[in-house]
Amino acid sequence: MEELEQLVDKMEGGELPLEAAVAAYERGSALVKYCAHQLEKVEKQVKILEGDMLKPFSSNGEEAEEEDE
Numbered sequence: 001m002e003e004l005e006q007l008v009d010k011m012e013g014g015e016l017p018l019e020a021a022v023a024a025y026e027r028g029s030a031l032v033k034y035c036a037h038q039l040e041k042v043e044k045q046v047k048i049l050e051g052d053m054l055k056p057f058s059s060n061g062e063e064a065e066e067e068d069e
Contacts, residue, residue, distance in 0.1 A: 002036070003027075003031060004028055004031045004032065007024045007027060007028045007031075008028065010024060011024055011025070011028075032069065
C-alpha cells in the first residue's frame with residue numbers, strides 16, 4: 001500500500017516524465033490487482049472462520065446487537 005500511495009503522490013504532483021508516469025501507472029495497476037486479490041483471499045478465510053455468517057460490525061469495535069422488537 002505504501003508503494004502505491006507513493007506512486008499516486010508522484011503522479012498527482014506531476015513529478016514524473018511521460019514514460020515514467022506510464023510505468024508508474026502500470027505498476028500501480030498491478031499493485032491494485034494484487035491488493036484486491038489479497039483482500040478476496042482474506043474475506044474467504046473470514047467467511048470460513050465465521051461459518052459463512054458474517055456478524056454486523058459497529059464503529060466502536062463492539063459487535064452490533066440486533067433488536068428483536
